[in-house]
Amino acid sequence: MTVLDILQYPDERLKQSSKTVEIFDQTLKDFVTDLEETRLAGPGAVGIAAPQVGCARRLVIVDVSQLKKPVDNHGYLLLINPEITKWQGMEKGREGCLSVPDYTGNVIRAESIRIRFQNIEGEWIEFDSGGYEARAIQHELDHLDGMLFLDRLVSRRSDLFTRKTYKK
Amino acid sequence: MKKWSLITLVGADQAGIVAQVTQILAADDCELGETSMVRMGGSFSMMLRVRHDDMDLGALLKGICESLNLHLHVDEDVASNCEETDPDVNITVYGADRSGIVAEVTAILADAGLNIIDLETAVAGTADKPIYIMTIEGQALQGVDALTEAAKKISKGIELNIVPIQTLRA
Incomplete structure (x- = not known):
């Protein structure tokens, strides 16, 4: 197992689109192991995308099951050739990224999504995700198209009134 | 030796203030760090963290302040380290406008552990029925539940x- 180097912006590779994963073999499994090792070595990241370590393939890992404040989740997710097939709602949330150290900013994401992807055996799976996990998935999928959360920043001064509120 | 200063500029709003001020700074190798530049009512306010060589920023900006009628204040040698606090x-x-809303709300929330990072307010509605609106981003040092209770x-x-x-x- 190897902890890989994480690319940081302005590395141009972060702005490139990634290619479809076509071969599901031991090399892929070894890469996934290293990618997860790299995620866990960082400062509490809930996701990582292959292009963040310089591998331009459509593959991400998301795991929001270990947060201090628990959220709905599907545990450890390896999403290969993922695509979002449905979106619903909009919500503002704050995001940071391993590839953009020392900055967090507000981003609008879909509140809930349906995600379709292949697992490590190449089998297609589809399910619904919402809230924080859906946000993490959308953040990671953006990396596959050369998008960073910086491309989606909204001004703090154009505030949206958020929906989940605790009324006084 | 480069050092950091905080420049504050305020004056009547007009197009081109940011471009003119920042061009003068850039021409003398002053590097901008975090800044806030915003129109408030009819005024435009700028606060700029600037990294610069040993020089008199007041003298550098004297001409532009006179031509644009801006008030200038410089805090020299401010901290260089400015880690973002999330x-x-x-x-x-929000509510029907009256005096004392900000004072009341922030005092109650401060007692419950609120550290304000960013606060802005606006007056909306009509002249005879004004509405006061405030948004705050902060740290709940005693937890969000303490703020909800205090509210x-x-x-x-x-x-x-x-x-x-x-x-x-x-």
């Missing part, structure tokens, strides 16, 4: 929503 709570407040003490007629921010780290 907010963990977002608070929105019950706020006067009727002021609507207040407290939403935790769970920053995504990916």
Whole structure:
């Protein structure tokens, strides 16, 4: 197992689109192991995308099951050739990224999504995700198209009134 | 030896203030760090963290301040280290306008552990029925529940929503 180097912006590779994963073999499994090792070595990241370590393939890992404040989740997710097939709602949330150290900013994401992807055996799976996990998935999928959360920043001064509120 | 200063400029709003001021700074190798530049009512305000060689920033900006009628204040040798502090709570407040809303709300929330990172307010509505609107991003040093509990003490007629921010780290 190897902890890989994480690319940081302005590395141009972060702005490139990634290619479809076509071969599901031991090399892929070894890469996934290293990618997860790299995620866990960082400062509490809930996701990582292959292009963040310089591998331009459509593959991400998301795991929001270990947060201090628990959220709905599907545990450890390896999403290969993922695509979002449905979106619903909009919500503002704050995001940071391993590839953009020392900055967090507000981003609008879909509140809930349906995600379709292949697992490590190449089998297609589809399910619904919402809230924080859906946000993490959308953040990671953006990396596959050369998008960073910086491309989606909204001004703090154009505030949206958020929906989940605790009324006084 | 480069050092950091904080420049504050305020004056009547007009097009081109930012471009003219920042061109003068750039021409003398002053590097901008964090800045806030915003129109407030008919005024335009700028606060700029600037990294620069040993020089008199007041003298550098004297001409432009005179031509644009800007008030200038310079705090020299401010801290160079400015790690971002992430907010963990977002608070929105609104109500029929009256004096003392900000004072009342922030005093009650400060007692319950609110450290304000970013606060802005606006006056909306019509002249005879003005509405006061405030948004706050801050740190709930005693937890969000403490703020929610304390908010019950706020006067009727002021609507207040407290939403935790769970920053995504990916």
